[in-house]
Amino acid sequence: MSADSVPRTLASLTVAERIYHYYSLPKAAETLGDISRLPMTLKVLLENQLRFADDESVSRDDMQALVDWQKEARSSREIGYRPARVLMQDFTGVPGVVDLASMRAAVETLGEEPSRINPLSPVDLIIDHSVMVDKYGNPTAFRDNVAIEMERNRERYEFLRWGQEAFDNFRVVPPGTGICHQVNLEYLGKTVWTKEEGGKTLAYPDTLVGTDSHTTMINGLGILGWGVGGIEAEAAMLGQPVSMLIPEVVGFKLTGKLREGITATDLVLTVTQMLRKKGVVGKFVEFYGDGLNDLPLADRATIANMAPEYGATCGFFPVDDETLNYLHLTGRSKPQVALVEAYSKAQGLWREPGAEPIFSDTLHLDMGDVEASLAGPKRPQDRVALSDMKATFEKLMNGDTSQPPSTEKGRLFSEGGQTAVGIEASYEHHDSQDVTLAGEAFKLNPGAVVIAAITSCTNTSNPNVMLAAGLLARKALQKGLKTKPWVKTSLAPGSKVVTDYLAAGGFQEDLDALGFNLVGYGCTTCIGNSGPLPEAIEKAIEDGDLTVASVLSGNRNFEGRIHPLVKTNWLASPPLVVAYALAGNVRLDLAKEPLGKDQDGQAIYLQDIWPSQAEIAEAVEKVKTDMYRKEYAEVFDGDEVWKAINVPQSQVYEWSKDSTYIQHPPFFEGMGKEPAPVEDVKDARILAMLGDSVTTDHISPAGAIKPDSPAGRYLQERGVKPVDFNSYGSRRGNHEVMMRGTFANVRIRNEMLNGVEGGYTRHISSGKQMAIYDAAMKYQEEGTPLVVIAGKEYGTGSSRDWAAKGTRLLGVRAVLAESYERIHRSNLIGMGVVPLQFSEGESRKTLGLTGDEAVSIEGLGELTPGGKVKVTIASDKGEKKFEALCRIDTANELEYYHHGGILHYVLRKMIGSV
Known part of the structure; x- marks a missing residue:
């Protein structure tokens, strides 16, 4: 759209002797109405509507609806939103590029020009999910793990290098650089974006969508962004607006300050629990209040990062002086920082003291009430006070999976979470096991911490908690404490800057001495790339069926994610990760029981080595701007191994049938220029019947591939040895692996089977129990459609498009659940699953469903957004008829569904058949 098409809102400002043009919110308010108390997030959406107004995809009524939102603090209006850019990581990015390559091949088959398929918005793909903790606890761990990563993933990296050359507006950050969200926060994010248009420099809010749910981390920098499935992100990068209902916005008021000894991690676990209890799925959360005056930006980013864990679309912090301070610290240019300040103030996007926007609902937290916490054993929202950890684990061992109530001051929010129905792990008490490891004999007891990982963008982006871990390690060494021999320790920061400031204070040496050597710059343990445990430890766990633990500074601890043998996984701050490596077991009350003894035999308690806020503040002073500028100066270059990768030169990718990493997916096979009519579902079988809080990790795991699973058998048939399986996440470019991995999580429980854990079902025709993939293939041979039945919060967790793609490829036409998480619901529609x-x-x-029933669904061809369909469930006991709500919420989503998926719609649109 030409900038002159809405001249009544066009304005200009001069910053550092340069003129910027922008679509003025104050000018728009002159005709649309007062917006002074509109939440900041909705002001960003309003500016987006102003800039793209064309009376087709965006109309004046859309803008008016945003302004009128203030009357009831909610709206049923659908809008089309166009983010400035797209962020990808490699686990989701590889299948995204596979889809783009497949679309080019489909366009060529349809007799059109393949180069029509090209990103229209800037795309950054950061390779951060592939490094695994194979080596640890020694000075060469980082070098060795990177070498293994490059060898394992060469096919994938060659493919990404091809994409980098073949597509415009597409940049790749090589492996060994950092985690996408931390790189985004420290380098890519601008807060105010600019581009040349019509001979003018246009300024507008930096906005994005990302193919990782933790894209929300950038909200801490005053940048509106959230996670979407890879399918939706691909459509956005190809110019398709993100279809959304104007959201409710929940205001979260922060007041007070954190007490001595309390970390940003403790704060975010408290916020997560409060917001999960409140119920904010599909809503925006916006933080406000005087507590922001002293809340460092790194702490804000930590809170924003975990928006998926509290269920919100985003967790936004407005622009203020702290935003500018962080931009300066991280090496953004002075003109850019000046533009951020000038633009934000001109647009009313600057946080003013005492501001009280209109919100749909509010919460309040006095940060002085926050206490030391962990979360687990398998959901991030299940906060446990540090002082309650021992009792919590003992209850787990006795079969009580509820959270302990807390009544002391500062323990106001421990509502706790119920165990996810249908996917419970068994925590029964078993005997200890004798183990000898590296010549040292010991007993491995229930509750043993076998993994202690400082990992994940959530906390490694925060110098306060990272340096606190270094200080605690130093004090522990001075007291003569050591890491227990059964603990696998690792340090995987989100950027190289962390290494610089840990080294500057000498803290890396202290961490090394406790086994927390650098293992890589990537997600590692948090994504499930924890690597193998020592063989003796794994054998002891299996022989004794021991319930052991991991403690990690991450954001996800879902069942089967961290390590298949570790049943309880606890999120904690980096210093607590170190503390538990010293303690060696979560069955200690660290508030009362000693970590160990010093050289004189005196008991050493956690409080004896916990760093003070003054000590942490002094250490943080060593974090300098030059560190950021040095590490990001050549962020896209990569090392010599990366540069030497062979890059095929072709517009259309040349698929190799022999590759076990990259295969041509069947999504566009037989696709015509016009969509086929949507047919009703008749006599479908139930593939799986699942409980509450089934995550995308349960549906499409990212971690280890079992040798005896369908995916494992497929790889072995093609000459891949189990040691070279890599992970499901790294194999996402191969639909054959991912189909076989759908519903293959080792902890999922299908209620069609009694007490069976893992990806199995009952094939109704034969009455036999078998792997879900095997059953799905038999149903396809029989011409039988499939459905999945589930409970509440279906599809929580990662924005994992393969959870929807795999569902579609197994032949599932519909999912019938009690409720959905936002991203997975959207992904299902994007793949043509209703x-x-x-x-x-x-x-x-x-x-009273058992899974034996046949399911028929009528009315799919006459759907309306939010309409009803007729469902008939038939069994030998008769028929049950009822209506179900169709969760296709918008007209755009309905259009995608009619086309068989969003990518089919976009492809047809780009060749002009829509």
Whole structure:
């Protein structure tokens, strides 16, 4: 759209002797109405509507709806939103580029020009999810792990290098550089974006969508962004607006300050628990209040990062002086920082003291009430006070999976979480096991911490907690404490800057001495790339069926994610990770029981080595701007191994049938220029019947591939040895592996089977139990459509498009659940799978479903957004008929569904057949 098409809102400002043009919110307010109390997030959406107004995809009524939102603090209006850019990581990025390559091949098959398929918005793909903790606890661990990563993933990296050359507006940050969200926070994010348009420099808010749910971390820098599935991100990068309903916005008021000894991690675990209890799925969360005056930006980013864990679309912090301070610290140019300040103030996007926007609902937290916490054993929102950890684990061992109530001051928020129905792990008490490791004999007991990992963008982006870990390690060494021999320790920061400031204070040496040597710059343990445990440890766990623990400074601890043998996983701050490596077991009350003894036999308690806020502040002073400028000066270059990778020169990718990493997916096979009519579902079988809080990790795991699984058998048939399996995440460019991995999590429980754990089902025709993939293939041979039945919060967790892609390729036409998480619902529609929702009070339980029933769905061809369909469930006991809500919420989503998926729609649109 020409900038002159809405001249009434066009304005200009001069910064550092340069003129910037922008679409003025104050000018728009002159005709649309007062917006002074509109939440900041909705002001960003309003500016987006102003800039793209064309009376087709964006109309004046869309803008008016945003302004009128203030009347009831909610709206049913659908808008089209166009983010400035797209962020990808390699686990989700590789299948994204595979889809783009497949679209080019489909366009060529349809007789059109392949280069029409090209990103229209800037795309940054950061390779951060592939490094695994194979080596640890020694000075060469980083070098060795990177070498193994490059060898394992050469096919994938060659493919990404091809994409880098073949597509415009597409940049790749090589492996060994950092985690995408930390690189985004420290380098890529601008807060105010600019581009040349019509001979003018246009300024507008930096906005994005990312193919990782933790894209929200950038909200801490005053940048509106959230995670979407790879499918939706691909559409956005190809110019398709993100279809969304104007959201409710929940205001979270922060006041007070954190007490001595309390970390940003403790704060975020408290915020996460509060917001999960409140219920903010599909809503924006915006932080405000005087507590922001002294809240460092790194702490804000930590809170924003975990928006997926509290269920919100985003967790936004407005621009203020702290934003500018962080931009300066991280090496952004002076003109850029000046533009951020001038533009934010001109647009009313600057946080003013005492501001009280209109919100749909509010919460309040006095940060002085926050206490030391962990979260687990398998959900990030299940906060446990440090002082309650021992009792919590003992209850788990005795079969009580509820959270302990807390009544002391500062323990106001421990509502706790119920165990996810249908996917419970067994925590029964078993005997200790004798182990000898590296010549040292010991007993491995229930509750043993076998993994202690400082990992993940959530906390490694925060110098305060990272340096606190270094200080605690130093004090522990001075007291003569050592890491227990059964603990696998690792340090995987989100950027090389962390290494610089740890080294500057000498803290890396202290961490090294406790086994926390650098293992890589990537997600590692948090994504499930924890690597193998020592053989003796794994054998002891299996022989004794021991319930052991991991403690990690990450954001995800879902079942089966961290390590298949570790049943309980606890999120904690980096200094607590170190403390538990010293303690060696979560069955200690670290508030009362000693970590160990010093050289004189005196008991050493956690409080004896916990660093003070003054000590942490002094250490943080060593974090300098030059560190950021040095590490990001050549961020896209990579090392010599990366540069030497062979890059095929072709517009259309040349697929290799022999590759086990990259295969041509079948999504566009037989696709015509016009979509086929949508047919109803008749006599479908139930592939799986699942409980509450089934995550995308349960549906499409990212971690280890079992040798005896369908995916493992497929790889071995092609000559891949189990030691070279890599992970499901790294194999996402191969649909054959991912189909076989769908619903293959080792901890998932299909209620069609009694007490069976893992990806199995009952094939109704034969009555036999078998792997879900094997059953799905038999149903396809029989011409039988499939459905999945589930409980509440279906599809929580990562924005994992393969959870929807795999569902589609298995032959599932519909999912019928009690409720959905936002991203997975969208992904299902994006793959042509209809998400249906039980009416209030109805469920698989009230209907008495066993999984033997046949399911028919009528009305799919006459759907309307938010409409109803007729469902008939038939069994030998008769028929049950009821209506289900169709969770296709917008007209755009319905259009995508009619086309068989969003990518089919976009492809047809780009060749002009829509």
